[in-house]
Amino acid sequence: MTESKSVIVFGADGYIGWPMAMHLSKLGHRVTAVDNLARRGWDVEGGTYSLLPMASMETRVARWKKETGREIIWRNLDLCDAEALDALMVEFMPDAVIHFAEQRSAPFSMISREHAVRTQVNNIVGNLNLLYSIHAIVPECHLIKLGSMGEYGSPNIDIEEGYITIEHNGRVDTLPFPKVPHSFYHLSKVADSQNIHFASRVWGLRATDLNQGVVYGVQTEETALHPELSTRFDFDSIWGTALNRFCVQSAVGEPLTIYGKGGQTRGYLDIRDTMACITLTLDNPPNVGECRVFNQFTEQFSLNELASVVMSAREKMGLSTEIVHIPNPRVEAEEHYYNPKHTALMDLGLRPHYLSDTLVTSVIKIVEQHKGIVDPVLLQIPSVDWRTGGNEIWEKYANQDEFKFNAIRTARLIDSARR
Ligand SMILES: NC(=O)c1ccc[n+]([C@@H]2O[C@H](COP(=O)([O-])OP(=O)(O)OC[C@H]3O[C@@H](n4cnc5c(N)ncnc54)[C@H](O)[C@@H]3O)[C@@H](O)[C@H]2O)c1
Incomplete structure (x- = not known):
């Protein structure tokens, strides 16, 4: 220091x-x-x-x-x-x-x-x-x-x-x-x-x-x-990352739920x-x-790659895993180019750990120890859909003064017709 x-x-x-x-x-x-x-x-x-x-x-x-x-x-x-x-x-x-x-x-x-x-x-x-x-x-x-x-x-x-x-x-x-x-x-x-x-x-x-x-x-x-x-x-669909969710889903015998095609790549x-x-x-x-x-x-992984890393880490530990694709609640490219630079911290001396090692040496074991308190409801199909934001406003007014909310209704109809 x-x-x-x-x-x-x-x-x-x-x-x-x-x-x-x-x-x-x-x-x-x-x-x-x-x-x-x-x-x-x-x-x-x-x-x-x-x-x-x-x-x-x-x-x-x-x-x-x-x-x-x-x-x-x-x-x-x-x-x-x-x-x-x-x-x-x-x-x-x-x-x-x-x-x-x-x-x-x-x-x-x-x-x-x-x-x-x-x-x-x-x-x-x-x-x-x-x-x-x-x-x-x-x-x-x-x-x-x-x-x-x-x-x-x-x-x-x-x-x-x-x-x-x-x-x-x-x-x-x-x-x-x-x-x-x-x-x-x-x-x-x-x-x-x-x-x-x-x-x-x-x-x-x-x-x-x-x-x-x-x-x-x-x-x-x-x-x-x-x-x-x-x-x-965190492991639920609001606060948990896809990786944490995958680790917990597999620990409780649920399939890993990949949103959409699974090409979404992140660091x-x-x-x-x-x-x-x-x-x-x-x-x-x-x-x-x-x-x-x-x-x-x-490191960077697509969701599909992430699921494979979890699967093979669990295989090494004699544990099985299944994967399913579900409709994507988010609006994002599911197959895309991704090439971010990340050299500045390496230049300052960072020596990275790697996901495949950390999963085997700690994360999967810790999740296995604590899986008894997982509420499966928190792992279910995600409750937040990017496309329906504002539904609560619509529901509040939908049955009220029809004349007044005509504009909202028209916008809504145009929106659903476009989909
Ligand atoms: N966890 C990740 O993977 C990740 C990835 C990229 C960026 N980040 C960023 O790193 C930071 C920390 O993430 P985290 O995962 O530890 O989040 P976290 O939710 O676990 O922690 C954030 C903390 O900030 C506190 N907080 C929020 N608003 C506050 C306010 N107005 N005044 C005082 N405290 C407040 C919360 O109570 C909470 O304890 C966040 O800014 C997040 O956006 C996190």
């Missing part, structure tokens, strides 16, 4: 935030863990839960102190509360902040208008508040923001790391890479990226926007110290590599006014 820094981890009760807080604490940084526990509330609201039991933040930080003698300061705070955020920044004067604190489910954001609005307000307002607090209170602070590879969508050209040099009508410029994402959640991330880029240009903020791929795995050196230090494992990385990437980013800050963008993933 180089020097001990004051680091605030926002979203520290989450899947990645909690292991990250412990990892940085172990490295000798002074860590403040912040979260408003919104995610635990969203679970209660939707009847979802983590496959691994999750201790409260109070229990986690106490257990961490007991196991390691190190202190993590815990604060319950909403990033959308600007006043509380400013006071926190004044209290801890961070050298760096790591921002995980967002609503991070694409299906959640596509449930209804209310969910889309809630997602975008929470994410965009929280991020904007943070930019203002850094600018006013700790202008030298390094913002490390978790974006998503999903911001780019799946363009039919190579995806660069954040910027692309374009020649147009005889003139050349380097501009942010065009982004055509697949959900209102991912659109909130795009807005965040634009706001961060703007704050760097206008205020001279130092920022790294990490376009992260899908993260898998639950075991890090720190989570393995004690069950109370464990992180969450993936092990949670230990997420820790390593963020630590490398922290140790190598950008210059004043620099908005750096790294594509943070190590």
Whole structure:
């Protein structure tokens, strides 16, 4: 480790935030863990839960102190509360902040208008508040923001790391890479990226926007110290990644459900590599006014390939698996070109883990141990359909004043005729 820094981890009760807080604490940084526990509330609201039991933040930080003698300061705070955020920044004067604190489910954001609005307000307002607090209170602070590879969508050209040099009508410029994402959640991330880029240009903020791929795995050196230090494992169709869902479906004897043709390709990385990437980013800050963008993933798989990797990992362990294709509830290309660059973190020294190993050495075993608490309802056909967003508005008004809602009905008829 180089020097001990004051680091605030926002979203520290989450899947990645909690292991990250412990990892940085172990490295000798002074860590403040912040979260408003919104995610635990969203679970209660939707009847979802983590496959691994999750201790409260109070229990986690106490257990961490007991196991390691190190202190993590815990604060319950909403990033959308600007006043509380400013006071926190004044209290801890961070050298760096790591921002995980967002609503991070694409299906959640596509449930209804209310969910889309809630997602975008929470994410965009929280991020904007943070930019203002850094600018006013700790202008030298390094913002490390978790974006998503999903911001780019799946363009039919190579995806660069954040910027692309374009020649147009005889003139050349380097501009942010065009982004055509697949959900209102991912659109909130795009807005965040634009706001961060703007704050760097206008205020001279130092920022790294990490376009992260899908993260898998639950075991890090720190989570393995004690069950109370464990992180969450989501497997339902709202919060679980396709990979987690596949692992749980096969464990309970259900077939793996591939949405559509299964050619949808995305970047993936092990949670230990997420820790390593963020630590490398922290140790190598950008210059004043620099908005750096790294594509943070190590391997890429289509859904079909992902299912095959799960199947062969289970075969190695003497376990069987079946695969089915179901209608795709999302609107996305099911066969497409995908070639994103991801060399910047490798250049800083990242040594990746590989999915096929991690499945065999940890994920499948952990899922097998906990499969008894899986509610099969959570694995059923996905309840959120990208095409029917707004149905709740239609249903509310459909039987009311016919004249008044003629316009809505006409739009609806045109829409269904087009399909
Ligand atoms: N998990 C992945 O595979 C993945 C992939 C790409 C990007 N990301 C990004 O990484 C970040 C962390 O993801 P995760 O999987 O750990 O998510 P998570 O839902 O497990 O954790 C996010 C945490 O942020 C908190 N939070 C949300 N809004 C908040 C607010 N306004 N104020 C304070 N706390 C708030 C939640 O309570 C939750 O504990 C997210 O920004 C996500 O978009 C995750």
